Amino acid sequence: MIQVENLEFQYPGNDSPTLKGLNFEIDKGEVFGFLGPSGAGKSTTQKVLYKILNGYRGSVWIDGKDLSGWDNTYFGKIGVGFELPNHYLKLTGRENMDLFASFYPDGRKQKVEELFEMVDLQEALNKRVEAYSKGMKMRLNFIRAIQHNPDILFLDEPTAGLDPVNAHKIKQHILDLKAAGKTIFVTTHNMNTADEICDRVSFIVDGELKTTDSPQKLKSQYGKEAIRVELKDGRMEEFPLDKLGENTAFLTFIKQAEVKHIQTLEASLEEVFIQITGKSLVS
Amino acid sequence: MKKILRLALIDFKIIFRDPSLRVFLVLPVILFVLIVWLVPYLVAKYEFLVPYLSLMLVGAVIENTQMYSFISSMVLIDEKETNVAKTYGVVPLTKRQYILSRMLIPYLFTVALNVILFWVQPFFTIGWGTNLILSLLAGLVVPVYVLAINAIAENRMQGMVYVKAFNLLVLVPIVAFFVPDNFKHLFGIFPTHWVFQSVNNATLGLPFGWLAAIGFLFFGVLLWWVSKLFIRKHFV
Ligand SMILES: Nc1ncnc2c1ncn2[C@@H]1O[C@H](COP(=O)(O)OP(=O)(O)OP(=O)(O)O)[C@@H](O)[C@H]1O
Numbered sequence: 203m204i205q206v207e208n209l210e211f212q213y214p215g216n217d218s219p220t221l222k223g224l225n226f227e228i229d230k231g232e233v234f235g236f237l238g239p240s241g242a243g244k245s246t247t248q249k250v251l252y253k254i255l256n257g258y259r260g261s262v263w264i265d266g267k268d269l270s271g272w273d274n275t276y277f278g279k280i281g282v283g284f285e286l287p288n289h290y291l292k293l294t295g296r297e298n299m300d301l302f303a304s305f306y307p308d309g310r311k312q313k314v315e316e317l318f319e320m321v322d323l324q325e326a327l328n329k330r331v332e333a334y335s336k337g338m339k340m341r342l343n344f345i346r347a348i349q350h351n352p353d354i355l356f357l358d359e360p361t362a363g364l365d366p367v368n369a370h371k372i373k374q375h376i377l378d379l380k381a382a383g384k385t386i387f388v389t390t391h392n393m394n395t396a397d398e399i400c401d402r403v404s405f406i407v408d409g410e411l412k413t414t415d416s417p418q419k420l421k422s423q424y425g426k427e428a429i430r431v432e433l434k435d436g437r438m439e440e441f442p443l444d445k446l447g448e449n450t451a452f453l454t455f456i457k458q459a460e461v462k463h464i465q466t467l468e469a470s471l472e473e474v475f476i477q478i479t480g481k482s483l484v485s
Numbered sequence: 486m487k488k489i490l491r492l493a494l495i496d497f498k499i500i501f502r503d504p505s506l507r508v509f510l511v512l513p514v515i516l517f518v519l520i521v522w523l524v525p526y527l528v529a530k531y532e533f534l535v536p537y538l539s540l541m542l543v544g545a546v547i548e549n550t551q552m553y554s555f556i557s558s559m560v561l562i563d564e565k566e567t568n569v570a571k572t573y574g575v576v577p578l579t580k581r582q583y584i585l586s587r588m589l590i591p592y593l594f595t596v597a598l599n600v601i602l603f604w605v606q607p608f609f610t611i612g613w614g615t616n617l618i619l620s621l622l623a624g625l626v627v628p629v630y631v632l633a634i635n636a637i638a639e640n641r642m643q644g645m646v647y648v649k650a651f652n653l654l655v656l657v658p659i660v661a662f663f664v665p666d667n668f669k670h671l672f673g674i675f676p677t678h679w680v681f682q683s684v685n686n687a688t689l690g691l692p693f694g695w696l697a698a699i700g701f702l703f704f705g706v707l708l709w710w711v712s713k714l715f716i717r718k719h720f721v
């Protein structure tokens with residue numbers, strides 16, 4: 203669906219490039235994530251892909267067609283969830299949604315009430331956006347991005363500024379969209395978000411991709427596929443996950459005293475990130 | 486066309502819900518009161534004002550363009566500052582369509598104001614054809630002004646400063662009325678000069694076609710140029 207080769211981009215006026223030759227591809231129906239610290243170039247990459255920034259080098263193919271060859275129909279095909287809330291404050295949530303829906307040839311695919319309900323905003327439908335909290339505005343960003351039923355979604359930090367309950371809801375909706383066959387490109391500096399929703403992630407630091415793989419593979423590659431069992435009497439031992447149920451040493455061990463704690467030795471995505479890039483996600 | 490109209494109407498909502506913009510809608514009303522009642526009263530009382538009547542009309546015509554120039558400039562600066570402008574960069578609407586939809590109502594509204602002004606002013610007889618040509622020409626100040634302000638201002642504060650500067654700038658060619666005749670077209674580097682001279686000639690019953698033609702051409706080129714600058718900046 204999306205193929206990117208040697209993508210380089212430099213902001214006019216800067217003296218070094220922000221993106222230094224990125225290579226990645228995103229398959230149809232995949233949730234693909236960019237995980238990286240602030241300033242890594244996540245938003246910049248998306249801005250190139252949704253054609254706000256021109257003058258990149260390298261090649262970008264969308265649906266088999268060169269990005270620069272796409273005309274305005276491209277924008278009917280994609281949906282963009284911006285990093286920061288951006289709405290007309292003097293208009294209501296519904297008026298904002300209606301206005302932007304009106305630019306698409308086929309309009310909106312779902313009732314506006316349903317969309318607001320999806321993200322728990324039904325009470326705010328007819329309120330002016332100036333009366334919304336930041337989290338509410340971000341949820342409005344999300345439903346505006348999906349209202350015309352686009353094939354490709356660019357979601358820049360879709361859970362930033364949301365409380366855990368709402369963040370969870372948005373993540374669930376992203377998975378639903380994936381199930382409906384959408385191609386989804388998310389950016390995040392939150393490893394949990396990446397871990398929970400992405401089929402594959404790329405680690406991006408200083409405009410370079412350090413690795414790309416599924417969160418599961420990365421975690422097991424850099425951790426141990428094993429568990430550590432701690433008993434109440436203080437004894438502690440490690441056992442491989444493989445055939446654990448048939449491992450007599452393990453079964454005997456847990457019968458010797460009450461179990462205090464069992465922990466997997468899989469690395470967290472954040473630990474993997476630090477090992478691979480030598481950088482922390484929170485700078 | 487439907488989407489263009491939709492966007493044009495949204496602007497009205499935004500203006501009417503913003504007290505700081507809404508107040509400016511009374512400007513033309515004040516202007517009409519001045520032209521229809523106060524000026525005739527003064528002229529009757531102080532006869533030495535009579536030669537300046539056409540100049541006053543020129544001033545009124547240009548002031549009519551300033552209301553929407555200001556309001557629209559502010560709406561667009563606000564839209565940029567709140568990042569809403571970015572959203573227009575990712576919808577299936579061409580940038581030219583966007584400009585058309587944002588400028589159409591301010592332009593037509595301003596044209597209408599001037600048509601009414603030429604119609605109700607009690608000093609000169611101005612035919613409908615002349616009225617329309619002059620009004621269509623003067624209205625072009627609005628889009629050029631608004632797009633230029635938005636192409637150069639980085640934020641609301643700067644916007645206000647440029648608005649003040651532009652308010653003066655559009656009036657500069659008034660000076661042409663006070664210099665010897667063979668120098669007056671030196672002020673032709675200011676586009677509003679051609680509006681002023683057209684109006685002036687029309688009120689005096691002199692030919693104004695070529696003056697207006699230069700005006701349309703000048704504003705047309707400017708509009709094309711500032712649109713380009715604006716597009717480069719507004720949606721990023
Ligand atoms: N308009 C701009 N002009 C010049 N430089 C810019 C511009 N926007 C971003 N940059 C620079 O490009 C780099 C990457 O920025 P970008 O916004 O892509 O980072 P990010 O990974 O999205 O970070 P965050 O997690 O903070 O959103 C930064 O060093 C930033 O300073």
Ligand SMILES: [Mg+2]
Nearest residue numbers: 244245246285
């Ligand atoms: Mg970003």
